[in-house]
Amino acid sequence: MKERIGVYICHCGGNISDYVDVEELGKMFHEQDGVIISKDVMFACADSNQKAMVKDIEEHQLDAIVVASCSPKLHLHTFKNVASRAGLNPTNYVQVNIREQCSWPHSDKPREATVKAAGLIRAGIHRVSHSESLDNIEISVTKAVLVVGAGVSGMKAAIDLARLGNEVFLVEKDYFVGGRIAQNEKLFMSGQKGKDVVTALYKEMKTLKNITLFTGASVDKVSGSLGNFHVDVKVKPRFINGKADKQVVKQAMEECPVYIYDEFNLGLAKRKAIYKNYPEALPDVPVIDAEALKDESDFKAKYASVFNFNEQEEVLSLIVGSVLITTGYDSYQPKVGEYGYKMLPNVLTLPEFKRLMELSPEKLIYNDQQIKKIAFIYCVGNRQTKGPNKYCSRQCCTSTIYTSLQLKEKYKDITAFHLYRDIRTYGKQEILYDQSSKQGDFYFKFEEKEAPVVEQKGKSLVLKFKDYLTAKMPLEVEADMVVLVTGMVAREDSVRISEHFKIPIGNDKFFNEIHPKLKPVETVIKGVYIGGSCQGPKNISESVQSSLSAAAKINALLKSGTVSIDPVIARVNGDACTWCGKCAEVCDYTAIKEVDSDGKRIARVNKAICTGCGICAPVCPVNAIEIAQYTDLEIESMIDGFMEAVEIKEREISTEVAEDTNAVTMKEYPQLWKNILQTMNGIKKSIPEVADELAEDKDIVTYHMMTMNKYSVVMAAGMDDKEEYYYYKIKNQ
Amino acid sequence: MTQDQKKPKILVFSTDKISDPGIDQAGLRKIHYAPSVYVISLPCSSGVKPRWIMHALEKGFDGVFIAADGHECSYSSKCAEHTNQIILDSQALMTAKGISPKRIRMAALCSVCAEPFASHMENFSKILSNLDSTKD
Numbered sequence: 001m002k003e004r005i006g007v008y009i010c011h012c013g014g015n016i017s018d019y020v021d022v023e024e025l026g027k028m029f030h031e032q033d034g035v036i037i038s039k040d041v042m043f044a045c046a047d048s049n050q051k052a053m054v055k056d057i058e059e060h061q062l063d064a065i066v067v068a069s070c071s072p073k074l075h076l077h078t079f080k081n082v083a084s085r086a087g088l089n090p091t092n093y094v095q096v097n098i099r100e101q102c103s104w105p106h107s108d109k110p111r112e113a114t115v116k117a118a119g120l121i122r123a124g125i126h127r128v129s130h131s132e133s134l135d136n137i138e139i140s141v142t143k144a145v146l147v148v149g150a151g152v153s154g155m156k157a158a159i160d161l162a163r164l165g166n167e168v169f170l171v172e173k174d175y176f177v178g179g180r181i182a183q184n185e186k187l188f189m190s191g192q193k194g195k196d197v198v199t200a201l202y203k204e205m206k207t208l209k210n211i212t213l214f215t216g217a218s219v220d221k222v223s224g225s226l227g228n229f230h231v232d233v234k235v236k237p238r239f240i241n242g243k244a245d246k247q248v249v250k251q252a253m254e255e256c257p258v259y260i261y262d263e264f265n266l267g268l269a270k271r272k273a274i275y276k277n278y279p280e281a282l283p284d285v286p287v288i289d290a291e292a293l294k295d296e297s298d299f300k301a302k303y304a305s306v307f308n309f310n311e312q313e314e315v316l317s318l319i320v321g322s323v324l325i326t327t328g329y330d331s332y333q334p335k336v337g338e339y340g341y342k343m344l345p346n347v348l349t350l351p352e353f354k355r356l357m358e359l360s361p362e363k364l365i366y367n368d369q370q371i372k373k374i375a376f377i378y379c380v381g382n383r384q385t386k387g388p389n390k391y392c393s394r395q396c397c398t399s400t401i402y403t404s405l406q407l408k409e410k411y412k413d414i415t416a417f418h419l420y421r422d423i424r425t426y427g428k429q430e431i432l433y434d435q436s437s438k439q440g441d442f443y444f445k446f447e448e449k450e451a452p453v454v455e456q457k458g459k460s461l462v463l464k465f466k467d468y469l470t471a472k473m474p475l476e477v478e479a480d481m482v483v484l485v486t487g488m489v490a491r492e493d494s495v496r497i498s499e500h501f502k503i504p505i506g507n508d509k510f511f512n513e514i515h516p517k518l519k520p521v522e523t524v525i526k527g528v529y530i531g532g533s534c535q536g537p538k539n540i541s542e543s544v545q546s547s548l549s550a551a552a553k554i555n556a557l558l559k560s561g562t563v564s565i566d567p568v569i570a571r572v573n574g575d576a577c578t579w580c581g582k583c584a585e586v587c588d589y590t591a592i593k594e595v596d597s598d599g600k601r602i603a604r605v606n607k608a609i610c611t612g613c614g615i616c617a618p619v620c621p622v623n624a625i626e627i628a629q630y631t632d633l634e635i636e637s638m639i640d641g642f643m644e645a646v647e648i649k650e651r652e653i654s655t656e657v658a659e660d661t662n663a664v665t666m667k668e669y670p671q672l673w674k675n676i677l678q679t680m681n682g683i684k685k686s687i688p689e690v691a692d693e694l695a696e697d698k699d700i701v702t703y704h705m706m707t708m709n710k711y712s713v714v715m716a717a718g719m720d721d722k723e724e725y726y727y728y729k730i731k732n733q
Numbered sequence: 734m735t736q737d738q739k740k741p742k743i744l745v746f747s748t749d750k751i752s753d754p755g756i757d758q759a760g761l762r763k764i765h766y767a768p769s770v771y772v773i774s775l776p777c778s779s780g781v782k783p784r785w786i787m788h789a790l791e792k793g794f795d796g797v798f799i800a801a802d803g804h805e806c807s808y809s810s811k812c813a814e815h816t817n818q819i820i821l822d823s824q825a826l827m828t829a830k831g832i833s834p835k836r837i838r839m840a841a842l843c844s845v846c847a848e849p850f851a852s853h854m855e856n857f858s859k860i861l862s863n864l865d866s867t868k869d
Contacts, residue, residue, distance in 0.1 A: 071757045072749075072774075100760035101772055105851075112768035119771060507804055514807055515750070524807045568776070586779075588809045613808035614780020618819050623784070630775060636788045639744065642771045643792045 002064040002092065002129045006037040006056050009098070009121065010044035010069035013700060014670030016103040019110040020117045024648060025068075028118060034129050036060050044069045050082050057086035064088075064128040068096040068121045089133035091567065091629065096124035115646050123641030130633045134567035137607045141227030141321035141527075143167060143558050148219060148497065151179025152540055153532030153547035154326035155201040160551045161324075162208040166558060169318050170205075171233055173493075175216045176281040177202055179328050183264065183351065185358040187540060188402035189428065195280055202282040215283060220315060222500045225591075225608040226527030227563055231318045237311035239288040240274075244306045249274075249286060252303040258292045265355045274306075322527045322554045325511065326547050327497055329533040332381030332389065332486040339377055339484055340454040346371075346461055346481045347454065349380075350400060353483045357406065364411050366481060372413055375463050375479035376400050377452055378420040382487030385448055391508050393487030395539035398429040400485045401436045408439050416441045417477050419452050419465060444477075445469045454482050488537040501528050502589050510536045521550035524611050525589065526565060529554055568629050569610040570617070576624035577602040583616035583625050592616060672696070672704055673713070677730055684717040686725035740767040741795035741861035743854060746781045747842070749774045750807060752800035755846035764847050766854040777808045778839075779815035783823040786837060790827065795861045796836045797823075798853065803841030813841070833864055 009025050011017035017040075026040035037056050041049050044067050056062060065088065067079050072095040080090035098117045106113035143166055147158045150172035158170045178198035181187065187194055205211050214235055221232035240249070252274055259270035264277040273292040276284075290309055293300060300307060331351045334341040341347050345367050348356065356366060364371040378400065382393050397420070404416040418441055425433040437443070445468040446452055452465035461479050466472040490509035491497075498505050503523040506512040511530045514522045521529050531547030532538060538546065557563055570583075570591070579601040584592040591609035594601055603625065614627040626632065679685060679693045687705055691698040705728055708714045717729040747753050753774050759766065771794075775781065778801040786797045799816060806812030816839060824834035838857050842850055 071753075073754065073757065097757070097772075100757035102760075102768075104760035104763055105765055106768040107763055108765050109768055116768045116771070123771075504807055504810060512807060586809075586811075586815060588811075611776075611808060613777040614775060615777060615809055615812075615815055617780055618782045618815075618822070623782075627776070627780065630780065632782070632784065635773060635782075635785050638773055639785070639789045639792055639794070642742075642744070643794070 001034070002131065003034045004036045004061055004063045005034045005125060005128060006053070006060070006062040006065045007035050007039070007121065007125065008044050008049070008053065008065070008067045008069075009038070009040045010067065011040060011042050012069060012099055012103075013043060013704065014672045016069070016099050016117075018670040019103040019107045019113045020098060021110075021114045021648065022117075024114065025118055025121060028646075029121070029125060033122070033125055035125060036062060045075050045078055050078070053079075053082050054086040057083070057088050062086075062088065064092040064094075064131055066094050066096060066121065066124045066128050068098045068117065068124065070099040071097045071101070089135070091134040092128060092131045094124045094128040094131065096120050111648070114648050118646040118648065119642045119644070122644055122646075123638035126637035126641040127634045130631070130637055132628070134628055136564040136567055137569075139227045139563045139565065139608050141558050141561060141563050142319050143561065144169065144318070144320040145554055145558070146171065146219075146229065146231055146318060146320040146323045148323065148325050149173075149179065149327040149532070149534070150177040150213065150215070151326060151328045151532065151543075152181050152197065152201065153328070153543040154179075154324070155198075155205060156544050157324055157326060157531055157547040157551040158211050159201070159204055159208065160548055161555060162205075162211045164551075164555045166210070166555065167320075168208075168211045169233070169320065170211060170213045171217045171219060172213070172215045173218050174277070175236075175238065175285075175287045176277045176283070177213070177215065178277075178281070181540060182277065182281070183266075184354060186402075186406060188398050188432065189541075195278065199280060199282065213283070214316070216287070219497070219500050224319075225606055226525075226565070227321050227608060229320050229323055229527065231320060231323070233316045233318060235314045235316065237308075237313060238285060239290045239307060239309055239311050240286060241306055241308040242285070248303065249306050252299075252306045253286060255299070255303075256293075257299055258289075258296060260289055260292050265359065266352045268352060268355050269359055321558045322529065323501060324529045324531055324547065324550050324554060325497060325501065325503070325534055326530075326532040326543075327491055327494065327534040329488040329510075329537070330491045332489045334380055334484055334486060339380065339452070339482065340456075340461070341484060344454060344456050344461060344482075347484065348481065349484045349486045350376075350396065350403065351486070353481075354403060357403070357410065364407075364414075369459060369480060371480040373415045373417070373460075373479045374404075374407065374481050374483060375417040375419060375461070375477055376404070376483045376485055377454075377463075378418065378485045379448075380484040380486045381489065383421065383448070389487065389489060389508065391487075391537065392424060393537035394424060394426075395537060396485050396487050397424045398432060398539070400483075401425060401429075401432045401441075403483075404436050404441055405432060405439065417463070417479060418443045419446055419463065419477075420444070421446060421448060442477075443469075444475065488533060491534065494534065497534075501525060503528055503530070506536075508536065510534065521546055521553060524613075526608065526611070527557065527563075565608070566612065568612040568627065569607055570605045570612065570614070570625055570627050572603045572605060573624045573626075574600075574602050576622050577620075578622055578624075579603055580621060582619045582621065586615050586619050588615075670704075672700070673708060676701065676704060676708070677713070680714070680728065680730055682730075684727040684729040686720055686727050688725060690728075740769045741858050741865065742769045742793065743767070743771070743796050743798055743857060743861070744789045744794045745770060745772045745798045745800055745854075746778065746785075747772050747774050747800045748778050748802050749776060751802045751805050751844050752778075752842040752846070752850075754844040755842050756800070756850050758845060759847040759850050762847055764851045766851040767858055770854050777806060777812065778802045779806070779809060779812050779819065781816070781819050783819060783826055786819075786823045787826055787830070790832055790836060791830075795865070796838065796857055798857055799837070799839040800842035800850070801839050805841070805843060835860060835864055 029035040181194040184194035216236040220234040224230040256272040258273040262271040529550040531550040532543035595604040691701040
């Protein structure tokens with residue numbers, strides 16, 4: 001129990017003290033509460049106060065501190081660091097939010113706000129008095145990384161991780177690397193060939209001895225945790241004799257009598273039963289479809305040296321410190337009949353159409369018909385108001401428009417109709433939209449509720465729709481081919497990956513990061529990161545950016561050989577535990593295991609895996625499991641703190657000095673704002689002028705002026721003659 | 734004592750990644766709710782122990798509100814299910830002690846749910862006031 005607590009209550013320059021009687025609260029807590037020092041301070045986060053706190057902690061040998069100020073989201077770490085600097089364990093610090101959760105929402109009731117603040121601070125004092133000094137948990141880590149998926153994101157990340165000195169295992173489900181970009185003849189913005197990018201990356205990988213690539217491989221089993229994941233990788237056989245003469249293999253490929261479905265070309269062509277995705281596909285080792293060749297005994301006998309039908313599936317066990325998932329996306333597959341798909345002959349999806357273009361070097365011919373007029377229907381399977389895919393896939397607009405530019409360049413006599421809902425060619429991609437407009441593409445806007453209808457009329461397709469750009473005029477467009485611009489969806493096997501690594505899946509079925517802005521590539525599973533479009537729709541640049549940022553995070557994690565993790569995790573009271581298994585049952589991370597402890601079966605928490613979510617705590621029938629810093633003692637003492645009676649003297653209410661400033665409703669603002677605004681009544685003023693007039697520190701005036709500017713209370717009104725300072729004026733005045 | 738001071742005391746269990754930012758935003762935007770609302774922040778709404786709820790009700794809180802993470806939970810896809818079970822377990826304990834099960838409530842609250850938070854507090858307050866007037 002802590003008995004030398006320091007309490008600091010922040011005015012926040014009026015943000016708190018205009019409503020909450022901070023000075024009175026500063027006098028409220030005494031030695032009987034375990035409080036040695038209790039102060040009200042103008043800005044708790046100011047450097048001067050931080051230094052004073054360090055001095056107080058050292059001089060008065062404080063064993064815990066409470067700061068009542070803004071939301072912990074802003075300054076929790078500021079004050080934890082203060083504690084650390086003064087030699088106090090940061091887990092003996094509690095922040096109480098009396099701004100966002102007290103002075104601001106209760107600015108209409110200052111007295112009640114003060115009573116509430118007293119309760120909140122008392123709860124904070126109670127909590128900190130039961131706080132324990134917890135040290136971060138140190139775990140030694142293996143300097144090896146598993147990258148799942150050898151698309152552009154995975155390959156780029158693997159290269160960087162290897163360059164930084166990590167052992168990298170790159171696992172690709174397909175027999176060839178490159179993922180989806182190899183299926184794009186040319187890539188928008190850079191104009192490079194997708195296949196060239198894949199080749200360049202592969203060659204770069206080959207120069208790095210510490211990358212091991214597994215193709216035709218998938219993750220089979222995962223155990224262990226941060227620093228030491230044990231992963232079994234299953235590698236499918238290629239059935240080819242690795243030592244066979246390359247010329248003979250080539251000849252066998254040419255003479256192979258059996259054709260099979262061509263996945264790479266999305267069924268728009270057939271491929272031989274000995275194949276590569278495309279001639280330059282890498283690794284340069286063909287794959288044999290043994291099943292398709294089962295009745296071809298003559299052919300097999302002729303090329304016996306090429307085959308190795310005895311090759312078995314292999315399972316390799318790897319130990320890695322961290323995992324990066326870059327498994328990519330699937331393209332939305334329209335339902336049969338959706339805009340005529342699979343019911344009308346010349347309706348294709350955009351990925352299929354791109355394959356058709358690459359397979360048609362001179363003339364665009366499909367179903368024996370020369371295609372000259374093409375209609376693109378956008379947002380297919382995305383931005384669904386009622387369906388599950390509510391999101392926008394962000395890259396399809398640009399991809400379609402780029403395809404349309406390619407069409408004209410490649411086949412000349414082409415007319416393109418774009419039936420869109422909104423065009424999202426953001427950033428530099430807007431240039432492509434401009435080019436497409438200039439080359440004479442037609443753009444029509446429709447709405448989801450009145451989607452175009454596609455019908456067959458003789459050899460042509462007719463699209464009927466209402467054009468929202470011309471007052472919803474009903475229009476009909478005749479086309480030789482309709483291309484459905486399908487968006488991205490989560491991969492079908494993402495559920496399996498999520499189960500292996502225990503990473504959460506969002507409503508959109510893509511993998512979930514911890515925080516979209518602050519932890520964009522981290523998952524709740526320590527040591528498991530996500531990059532590229534497995535996380536949500538992204539174009540190639542964005543995918544690479546995210547996978548490289550994950551690579552940097554992983555390198556930082558593994559660099560020192562040990563990892564320090566937050567001590568806020570579950571712990572078991574071995575005396576009370578009678579092992580019923582309920583805690584292990586609810587733990588999604590398999591962090592809890594049954595162990596033997598002096599002949600007794602009890603639960604044990606794997607510190608490296610536990611996320612500290614606390615889901616296990618309420619289900620324990622004997623209350624034998626708890627989360628550090630969220631113990632019964634801490635939470636229940638907080639509740640007691642809220643309920644303790646508070647005596648507060650009535651504060652003299654200052655007269656509203658600025659009531660006559662009619663530009664804005666003044667009563668909601670802190671006193672300093674009111675003073676600043678009063679000096680500016682109808683006149684534009686610069687920050688030094690206001691500071692002089694109010695005899696206030698210029699820095700403080702700047703801080704508040706910026707805040708008022710942010711909340712649209714004031715606005716900039718030109719610069720002074722020396723072009724040194726901006727003038728500000730009250731908004732709408 | 735003013736009318737406002739009679740407002741029911743509500744204890745909110747919130748979560749630091751999801752509902753806390755929503756509640757903070759209500760403050761930032763000066764969306765007013767009763768000052769008799771107190772918030773305890775936890776990592777996940779599925780970590781609320783029924784004994785804490787009982788402790789709060791026995792110590793004088795009029796109601797307990799769990800701001801659930803629901804589908805947004807980054808820890809568990811079954812978060813809503815787990816939190817719901819906590820409510821059911823607590824209600825069984827409450828009924829055994831003669832406390833109305835209506836004194837506990839749960840709703841999903843997102844990281845920008847400022848207005849919804851204020852209106853949840855308003856509605857729950859009304860429910861609790863009605864319970865008090867009928868001495869339930």
